[in-house]
Amino acid sequence: MKFETQLIHCGNSLDQATGAVSIPIYRASTFKQTGLGGNPKWEYGRTGNPTRLALEKLISDLEGGVAGFAFASGSAAIHTVFSLFSAGDHLVIGSDVYGGTFRLVDKVLKRFGLEFTVVNMQDLAAVRAAIKDKTVGIYFETPTNPLLELADIKQIAQIGKEHGVKIIVDNTFATPYNQQPLRLGADIVVHSATKYLGGHSDVVAGLAVTNDATVAEDLAFLQNSLGNVLGPDDSWLVQRGIKTLGARMRLHHENTAAIVDFLTQHPKVKRVLYPGLKTSPNYWLATTQMTGFGAMVSFELVSGADVKAFIESLEVITLAESLGGIESLIEVPAIMTHGSIPRKIRLTNGISDELIRLSVGIEAKEDLLADLKQALAHS
Ligand SMILES: *Cc1c(COP(=O)(O)O)cnc(C)c1O
Numbered sequence: 468m469k470f471e472t473q474l475i476h477c478g479n480s481l482d483q484a485t486g487a488v489s490i491p492i493y494r495a496s497t498f499k500q501t502g503l504g505g506n507p508k509w510e511y512g513r514t515g516n517p518t519r520l521a522l523e524k525l526i527s528d529l530e531g532g533v534a535g536f537a538f539a540s541g542s543a544a545i546h547t548v549f550s551l552f553s554a555g556d557h558l559v560i561g562s563d564v565y566g567g568t569f570r571l572v573d574k575v576l577k578r579f580g581l582e583f584t585v586v587n588m589q590d591l592a593a594v595r596a597a598i599k600d601k602t603v604g605i606y607f608e609t610p611t612n613p614l615l616e617l618a619d620i621k622q623i624a625q626i627g628k629e630h631g632v633k634i635i636v637d638n639t640f641a642t643p644y645n646q647q648p649l650r651l652g653a654d655i656v657v658h659s660a661t662k663y664l665g666g667h668s669d670v671v672a673g674l675a676v677t678n679d680a681t682v683a684e685d686l687a688f689l690q691n692s693l694g695n696v697l698g699p700d701d702s703w704l705v706q707r708g709i710k711t712l713g714a715r716m717r718l719h720h721e722n723t724a725a726i727v728d729f730l731t732q733h734p735k736v737k738r739v740l741y742p743g744l745k746t747s748p749n750y751w752l753a754t755t756q757m758t759g760f761g762a763m764v765s766f767e768l769v770s771g772a773d774v775k776a777f778i779e780s781l782e783v784i785t786l787a788e789s790l791g792g793i794e795s796l797i798e799v800p801a802i803m804t805h806g807s808i809p810r811k812i813r814l815t816n817g818i819s820d821e822l823i824r825l826s827v828g829i830e831a832k833e834d835l836l837a838d839l840k841q842a843l844a845h846s
Contacts, residue, residue: 471713478525490521492703518699522706529643532676534683541659543695544673554580559597561588561607588618608637613765613800613824615740617749624652644716645759649678662791666708718829719762725832735843740765762827777846783838790826
């Protein structure tokens with residue numbers, strides 16, 4: 468079955484009880500049991516809910532896992548996955564993971580005795596060198612934010628296998644439409660479904676999927692123990708979003724190709740960061756591990772250009788954090804998403820004051836191009 472058909476028909480796409488083609492929202496905190504004892508399919512809403520399970524089965528099928536889990540946010544999904552580990556365990560973590568993930572690691576999990584080494588995932592020798600006896604996992608994102616660098620999932624998974632450590636990939640930017648890490652050797656995939664999977668900037672949600680039956684059992688236990696579950700209404704919204712992921716992604720890609728082409732030729736643009744650019748150092752890897760290049764583009768204006776004037780002149784493209792929605796969103800990492808990183812470290816990491824991150828939406832591309840053109844004229 469083609470992936471776009473899977474998006475619509477995988478998981479529990481039909482309500483077994485009625486044949487409804489959209490899974491009902493089962494807004495119930497508890498379920499009647501038919502007798503004492505036994506092993507009822509449904510008992511309590513935190514432990515399991517039919518609407519949530521439909522979403523969990525869907526994402527599991529799409530990522531090629533054995534089980535999926537839906538959480539109150541991407542951050543909750545990530546926290547739950549890290550809760551598989553214990554005080555004294557050590558993890559290797561990508562140097563440019565999502566800011567909230569780094570905060571969780573640095574300000575919360577370290578207090579619980581987990582240890583971390585931050586490594587640039589493009590440097591495989593450094594990944595290998597960072598592994599210690601007590602290393603239990605490697606956690607990273609690809610493509611990264613906001614520099615859109617890629618990490619080689621297969622190679623890192625190979626290193627993980629050699630040392631018996633779990634490979635965890637945050638697949639938020641690529642989505643399973645463009646990249647399926649479990650099929651490349653990863654053990655666990657996490658998502659902020661707030662982004663492309665929800666797709667309409669109207670829900671905060673997280674997902675985790677694994678292809679390891681033991682990990683699946685542990686995640687089910689943790690999800691029930693931590694109680695950070697996604698409610699039935701939001702589960703329904705995310706499932707609805709996923710059904711149109713294919714259609715949205717085609718438009719996202721079409722618009723992004725046109726915008727990248729426009730930006731690379733514009734005299735006010737110093738450089739464009741996009742794994743689908745043939746001149747990108749990530750291009751070869753992108754063509755081997757991804758089936759599409761995604762719709763996140765970063766670019767830098769020439770020095771001396773007025774970033775503030777450019778941003779504030781935009782009329783269609785919206786200034787906002789977040790990404791992956793149908794509307795184009797733009798932001799300046801140095802001031803917004805990455806503002807908490809000290810300037811010196813930020814600059815060393817390649818995030819200049821002129822760097823701009825664009826989440827290309829599905830508006831008519833003519834309108835997006837015209838908007839960028841007129842705003843660049845003001846920069
Ligand atoms: C947004 C995001 C998260 C956090 O997800 P929330 O749903 O906001 O908690 C994690 N990873 C990446 C790559 C993200 O973009």
